[in-house]
Amino acid sequence: MTSPLLPTFARAELSFEKGEGPWLYGRDGERYLDFGAGIAVNALGHAHPHLVQALTEQASKIWHSSNLFQIPEGERLAQRLVDSTFADFVFFANSGAEANEAAIKMARRYHYVNGNPERFHIVTFEGAFHGRTLGTIAAGGQAKYLEGFGPKVEGFDQVPVEDLEALKAMIGPETAALMIEPIQGEGGIRTVSNAFLRELRALCDSQGLLLIFDEIQTGVGRTGKLFAYEWSGVTPDIMTVAKGIGGGFPLGACLATAEAGKGLTLGTHGTTFGGNPLAMAVGNAVLDVILEPGFLESVERKGLLLKQRLAELKDRHPGIIAEVRGQGLIMGLRTVVPNTNFVSAARDQKLIVIGAGDNVVRLLPPLIITEADLAEAINRLDAACTAIEAGQPSAAQRGAAQ
């Protein structure tokens, strides 16, 4: 099939007509259980009534006015984020990569206004993913995303996660900040230890560096806390958020302390669309639900249940699943078989899951998932494992062979 879309994505032969909660209705007439949530975006599932109401109500009022004017919905969302985190200020953008660009520029400007313009290097970690702009591919440091795009943007140095000696050796007079995902998402649901995050904080404090957490995938309730950093007791100076915060509406945010953000003064950064009233209405509606008493506790409880069931699944299928990773409702299965085969075998069972680095299959159900639907997902994963064990090629593999 030829398509007028640039062929940058390996798209499955499947599209969806509508969604409801954790369910997706395919144009193939099948109903799918959605454990991908559009890559951790549909935090409240599909067509959540409160989000639909917020979006449609706002749509009949005003969509966009630009940042040349006050946007009260944005003031409110920013205030709520500030009240719930370490941060004093918020900058809204439209995507994760843009939120990270803001964070990178902020860290550089901080040292610039402090009289240290030479401090513009940011240390990032192997396996990281920070987006696909020229700056964020340099930050992520993955050769496959950098190849062919000209010289890598200067000022990003990379070390292995959990390697304190390598990190100390990398930090120099030009270092501005350390940037890390508390759990690497695209990299394969690799959890960074609390001990290492504490070491990062201590290093930043002793060397005058800023600590940047990329919580684009882990934030907004995914791990059972509003933000994953809360588990560690370590607070960053700057944090980026996107994916779940918009519940499916494009929205990113860069949060910062007043001190860390002090370099981004009038006119130093901007956006046309960022923080527009539609996005702000939906962001507020997402927080309405996630901040309801008991909601995050329910995510934590369901996460523990899922982890337990996945551990049992691994014991039943040691030839398929090598390891269970993650926390809350961001879980990974490192598979023995190619993860792409597992993803298509799951799809044959009408379960949507997503591949990640390190041969991992990601499970990212919407946070509103019920325990009954978690059990249903386990049944489908079980059936997928059994089909692979029986040597049954998936529909996708049969299609590819034709």
Ligand SMILES: *Cc1c(COP(=O)(O)O)cnc(C)c1O
């Ligand atoms: C998805 C993601 C990004 C990039 O977000 P986009 O909205 O695709 O630009 C950055 N960092 C992390 C950790 C992500 O998961």
